[in-house]
Amino acid sequence: MSGCRRWGAEVAAYLDGELDEAAGPSFDAHLPDCEACGEALEAQRALDVDLRSLPRIEPSPQFEAQFWARLARAEGEEPVRGWLHSWRMRVAEVAFVAAGVGALAWMVTQDDPRATQTTALLEKDWEIVAEGERFELLLDEDHELLWSLEVLEAWDGSEEI
Amino acid sequence: MGRGRNRLGAGRFDWGERVADPEADPDARLMLAFRAGDRAAFETLFQRHTPPLVNFLARMVRDRGRAEELAQEVFIRIYNARERYEAKARFSTWMFGIAHNLALNDLDRAWRKRERPMDDGAETRHADPGAGPEEQVDARRTSERLETALRGLPERQRAALLLRTNEGLGYDEIAEALGVSMASVKSLIHRAREGLSQKLREVGR
Numbered sequence: 001m002s003g004c005r006r007w008g009a010e011v012a013a014y015l016d017g018e019l020d021e022a023a024g025p026s027f028d029a030h031l032p033d034c035e036a037c038g039e040a041l042e043a044q045r046a047l048d049v050d051l052r053s054l055p056r057i058e059p060s061p062q063f064e065a066q067f068w069a070r071l072a073r074a075e076g077e078e079p080v081r082g083w084l085h086s087w088r089m090r091v092a093e094v095a096f097v098a099a100g101v102g103a104l105a106w107m108v109t110q111d112d113p114r115a116t117q118t119t120a121l122l123e124k125d126w127e128i129v130a131e132g133e134r135f136e137l138l139l140d141e142d143h144e145l146l147w148s149l150e151v152l153e154a155w156d157g158s159e160e161i
Numbered sequence: 162m163g164r165g166r167n168r169l170g171a172g173r174f175d176w177g178e179r180v181a182d183p184e185a186d187p188d189a190r191l192m193l194a195f196r197a198g199d200r201a202a203f204e205t206l207f208q209r210h211t212p213p214l215v216n217f218l219a220r221m222v223r224d225r226g227r228a229e230e231l232a233q234e235v236f237i238r239i240y241n242a243r244e245r246y247e248a249k250a251r252f253s254t255w256m257f258g259i260a261h262n263l264a265l266n267d268l269d270r271a272w273r274k275r276e277r278p279m280d281d282g283a284e285t286r287h288a289d290p291g292a293g294p295e296e297q298v299d300a301r302r303t304s305e306r307l308e309t310a311l312r313g314l315p316e317r318q319r320a321a322l323l324l325r326t327n328e329g330l331g332y333d334e335i336a337e338a339l340g341v342s343m344a345s346v347k348s349l350i351h352r353a354r355e356g357l358s359q360k361l362r363e364v365g366r
């Protein structure tokens with residue numbers, strides 16, 4: 001196959017309907033007079049038929065299940081790191097609140113005029129902590145801070161604590 | 162630089178501005194739905210696109226098991242990219258672009274380690290076409306010669322031709338997926354077909 005200098009490289013695009021609008025009609029006009037282009041076109045067309053009739057390589061039966069398992073593992077890694085991180089943060093925050101509650105208790109016992117206001121503020125913070133963090137924060141009469149690990153143990157990992 | 166690493170960091174991918182209205186692409190709409198939190202949309206995309214993806218990758222890396230791992234990797238990346246996703250190209254073009262980059266990296270790595278097993282043909286051994294014995298043997302022989310010839314093509318030529326002929330992408334989409342110009346696509350496909358014809362003649366088609 002000697003090939004056609006003028007159009008040789010355009011045969012594939014012609015076959016694929018990808019010659020631009022100007023070139024398409026010119027190639028149409030050229031084709032009947034050029035044996036090389038005619039042969040190349042037929043060879044490429046036959047090759048395409050063979051390529052399209054190659055059996056499709058299908059995913060194996062376990063492919064999809066493997067993917068969802070892999071995705072679940074990939075998703076699982078993040079929350080686990082997040083959990084440890086936020087667990088430590090919680091301990092720090094609880095300690096901070098405990099210090100605040102201690103200060104409040106001190107002010108209450110000192111009959112400080114700011115005490116009522118501060119109590120309200122701390123109660124508000126307390127509620128946010130208790131609601132938002134889903135673990136119990138208990139304050140007993142001795143102003144000791146207790147918190148329950150039950151929620152952490154029962155936590156299913158679906159969201160950050 | 163118009164071309165560079167794509168936004169998944171997977172390598173060459175030219176987002177370009179070629180797609181007039183990517184949101185007209187139903188798959189791009191599914192991806193936008195997924196970005197908005199619809200997980201079922203992602204499952205639909207996975208089920209719809211992994212068969213052509215595995216088919217393409219298996220013929221790129223010439224190993225079906227590896228192709229499946231890479232196809233999964235493509236969808237993990239798509240999953241992770243959901244929040245950054247913008248419908249700037251057809252979904253399938255974007256997906257094949259990621260797949261192509263992963264396939265090239267995989268082939269590079271395998272080549273450096275000299276572990277490309279290949280030519281055992283196991284990954285492309287064909288199912289019974291259901292014809293009579295002689296026709297069956299002929300069909301299988303033709304397919305096997307073609308598979309062998311395909312394996313011998315340079316990677317980019319092989320990718321361009323497979324995306325065109327077996328997966329039905331347009332030249333503009335192939336250009337985006339491969340991160341090359343339209344003129345390069347035209348040339349890659351032309352050389353791929355010429356190269357294949359020649360290899361087939363050599364093995365006595």
Ligand SMILES: [Zn+2]
Nearest residue numbers: 004007034037
């Ligand atoms: Zn000619």
